[in-house]
Amino acid sequence: MNFFIRYEKTIIRVIQGILVTGLLTPFIVGTKHLFPFVFPKALFFQFCVAAAFILFIGIVISNRRHTPKPSVLLVALGIWGLSIVLAGVFGFNFINSLWSKAERMDSIWFYGHLFAFCFMLISVFKTKEDWLFALRSNGLVGVAVGLFALASKYMPSFSKFGDQARLSGTFGNPSFLATYFVIFVFLCFLLVQYAAKRNEKIWWLCCAVFGIVLVLLSGTRGAYIGTAAGLGVWLLGLLLFGSRQYRKTGMVLVCVAFLLGGSFVLARPLWERAVPMVASRVYSSLSIPTQRLLVWQLGMEAFQARPLVGWGQENFIHAFNQYFNPDIFKYEVAIFDRPHNKIVDVLATTGAIGMASYVGLFFVIAFFLIRRAVQVRKAAMGWSMELGIVIGLIALWSAYHxxxxxxxEMPTSAIQMFFALALSLWFLDSGWNPLGHTGKSENIDYKISPVRTGLYAFASLGVVWSVWVGTCIPFLASRGFINAMVYFSQPMNEEYFNKGLSLYVQSRNRNTFLNKEFDINLARHIRNITIPRTEAWAQAYVNFGHTILGYLDDDMNRYREDYDILVEASNLMLDLYSKYRDPQTEALRQVSTRAIGYAPRRFEAYESLFLFELIGNNKDEAQRIMDQLFRLGPTIGDTWYYQALFDAQWGDRGAVIGDLQKSILYGFSLHDKAREQEWLLNMFVSQKRFDEASAFLEYLRTEPHAPSQYQIRYGVLQVEVVYLSGDVSRARLLLQSLLSKLSDSGKQSVLQYLNSRGIIVEP
Known part of the structure; x- marks a missing residue:
């Protein structure tokens, strides 16, 4: 422990540097991991916090003056943290709450790192100079992240991060970018207040404007409204508390805001031509999508079911499944594992206790900020830097809420939020009368006992173990699983199959919280892979399917009442049964029935059961399920697709195309669902109804909503169907017509595919 006493100041600087390094999290993108824009970011941040915490423990044990004094604000923060843990322990599924999943990483474990991050910031950034360093570092990181995001949109050859119609950059989602930059904007405004030199003020003001531009390019309506609200509060602060000069500036800015707002009302066509994406999002900002209102209503039902401590962190999806309203699919076919409303989210996941602690924390912050503003205004008799900081913090939290x-929240925006939270707590508790680093020897306890040394060793080993279990092993497991998926995505041969299987099992055996996601993702993926048509490969595929089903069974025991696991297990059983008549009859019925019991108004479990009865030619059972689907959603596209299958098998065959037209009308994306197309096509081919199969493909190819990239696929399948019917001459004509529209490489790919399927047609 003498090391921490001797090099105290240096170690504190190192801790500060590591914590600031954590602010680089938005840059982290891991293409060889699950959810590359979320999961690697969370792991990087967790590693930084843990590294800083090991040093922080030593500093605190050697000298307790490095922890902040107890205060109402710290107590309120701690109560909020405890409410999250309490909700997880007594919630629906503690494992979900503790670890979350790679897609979200919004777990008790991650929140623990956020609270540690916040506490260390308050503890080691004690002076105004310390916080200026942190704020400037955060500002420069934000500018760099923003420039990188712009490069990904306007220079795609420089950085490729997918669709950038709405700016998302390294965040992978426009909304996540927007929530980050809303806080960034107001932190830059704080730096404008802190800056002593005119050029620095101009620089940070330009950075704030840059952040607003990025928010606009993200097309995130909630961020638009939040930013506008924060700016409105800031202007109101200028008018209420500013000196005469500041009030004049405030009035000018208010006039500019009114003129800008008026132009959006009076010159709408001009804005729609100039910036169509931004304009469309602005004009739709005041209307809340109906599906969001339905999800909020669902969230309130979930709160009423568990009003005290809620469902627990990361368990909203279970409430969504249980209280699902089929009307949501009328407006958007999407699964909501978040209610997209922080109030509803806190109520549903942490209950009344969590809501009281969350609101209580920010009520205390608001109370102290407003009191500070009044006190400073009276003392200074006008505008001052401190008053500017107070107004800036009030504006920041107004925009955020x-x-x-x-x-x-997601990891990146949560890091910004806790950074701003630490700044607020430091400012209100000691920001202008800081404890500081006095350097006085009398404040240091040189009596380092063996007990303290042992305590540090034990605590630091605990942190190292937590890093290994919670960060390193998941990192290795995720990387191995993605490598396995690479092999399973290649044209299948024995070498690739064995390597992929080995990597999957190896990743799975690391026994991390990612196992459920591994199993579900692979179960979905293998249903779409193409294997050679041999008996040996068929048996290998069935054995592989049984391996995944065994793991899914383990998941069912670990995650009770998990609808997604049950549905994917039933889908995989159905796939094995439909392709290879694998005897999964009773197991499939049991799993599907369990899923229906957990989520009686969700569609997927009914659909698996319907397809199973369709294959078994059980008309009465299939009719019963269809009746239930129509009761759930007569205007849902999925329902009409399955009605098309029913009519093709037992009903009016002439109604099939009409059913498909209704399915597309009601939002069923038939063109994006190769598996669903294959079901109907295989039904026609297996019954030697080749004319109907050809007519079905012709309909898909000529349907007005058919994407051009799929028309080639439909043409190739039509050639195959006509060839199987025995009409080789017509198949040749269709092939000639198709090849005439393709490049040389495209022609070669089509011919290779047909040859691999045993379709030998000379064009």
Whole structure:
């Protein structure tokens, strides 16, 4: 422990540097991991916090003056943290709450790192100079992240991060970018207040404007409203508390805001031509999508079911499944594992206790900020730097809470939020009368006992173990699983199959919280892989399917009442049964029935059971399930697709195309669902109804909503169907017509595919 006494100041600087390094999290993208824009970011941040915490423990044990003094604000923060843990322990599924999943990483474990991050910031950043360093570092990181995001949109050859119609950059989602930059904007405004030199003020003001531009390019309506609300509060602060000069500036800015707002009302066509994406999002900002209102209503039902401590962190999806309203699919076919409203989210996941602690924390912050503003205004008799900081913090939290009425936090925005939270707590507790680093020897306890040394060793080993279990092993497991998926995505041969299987089992045996996601993702993926048509490969595929089913069974025991696991297990059983008549009859019925019991108004379990009865030619059971689907959603596209299958098998065959037209009308994306197309096509081919199969493909190819990239696929399948019917001459004509529209490489790919399927047609 003498090391921590001797090099105290240096170690504190190192801790500060590591914590600031954690602010680089938005840059982290891991293409060889699950959810590359979320999961690697969370692991990187967790590693930084743990590294800083090991040093922080030593500093605190050697000298307790490095912890902040107890205060109402710290107590309120601690109560909120305890409410999250309490909700997880007594919630629906503690494992979900503790670890979350790679897609979200919004777990008790991650929140523990956020609270540690916040506490260490308050403890080691004690002076105004310390916080200026942190704020400037955060500002420069934000500028760099923003420039990188712009490069990904306007220079795609420089950085490729998928669709950038709405700016998302390294965040992978426009909403996540927006929530980050809303806080960034107001932190830059704080730096404008802190800056002593005119050029520095101009620089940070330009950075704030840059952040607003990025928010606009994200097309995130909630962030638009949040930013506008924060700016409105800031202007109101200028008018209420500013000196005459500041009030004049405030009035000018208010006039500019009114003129800008008026132009959006009076010159709408001009804005729609100039910036169509931004304009469309602005004009739709005041209307809340119906599906969001339905999800909020669902969230309130979930709160009423568990009013005290809620469902627990990361368990909203279970409430969504249990209280699902089929009307949501009328407006958007999407699964909501978040209610997209922070108030509803907190109520549903942490209950009344969590809501009281969350609101209580920010009520205390608001009370102290407003009191500070009044005190400073009276003392200074005008505008001052301190008053500017107070108004800036009030504006920041106003923007944050308004945007969260329609959004939710992710790792990157949560890091910014806790950074701003630490700044607020430091400022209100000791910001202008800091404890500081006095350097006086009398404040240091040189009596380092063996007990303290042992305590540090034990605590630091505990942190190292937690890093290994919670960060390193999941990192290795995720990387191995993605490598396995690479092999399973290649044209299948024995070498690739064995390597992929080995990597999957190896990743699975690391026994991390990612296992459920591994199993579900692979179960979905293998249903779409193409294997050679041999008996040996068929048996290998069945054995592989049984391996995954065994793991899914383990998941069912670990995650009770998990609808997604049950549905994917039933889908995989159905796939094995439909392709290879694998005897999964009773197991499939049992799993599907369990899923229906957990989520009686969700469609997927009914659909698996319907397809199973369709294959078994059990008309009465299939009719019963269809009746239930129509009761759930007569205007849902999925229902009409399955009605098309029913009519093709037992009903009016002439109604099949009409059923498909209704399915597309009601939002069923038939063109994006190769498996669903294959079901109907295989039904026609297996019954030697080749004319109907050809007519079905012709309908898909000529349907007005058919994407051009799929028309080639439909043409190839039509050639195959006509060839199987025995009409080789017509198959040749269709092939000639298809090849005439393709490049040389495209022609070669089509011919290779047909040859692999045993379709030998000379064009």
């Amino acid at each position: 308004v945007q969260n009425l329609v959004l939710f």
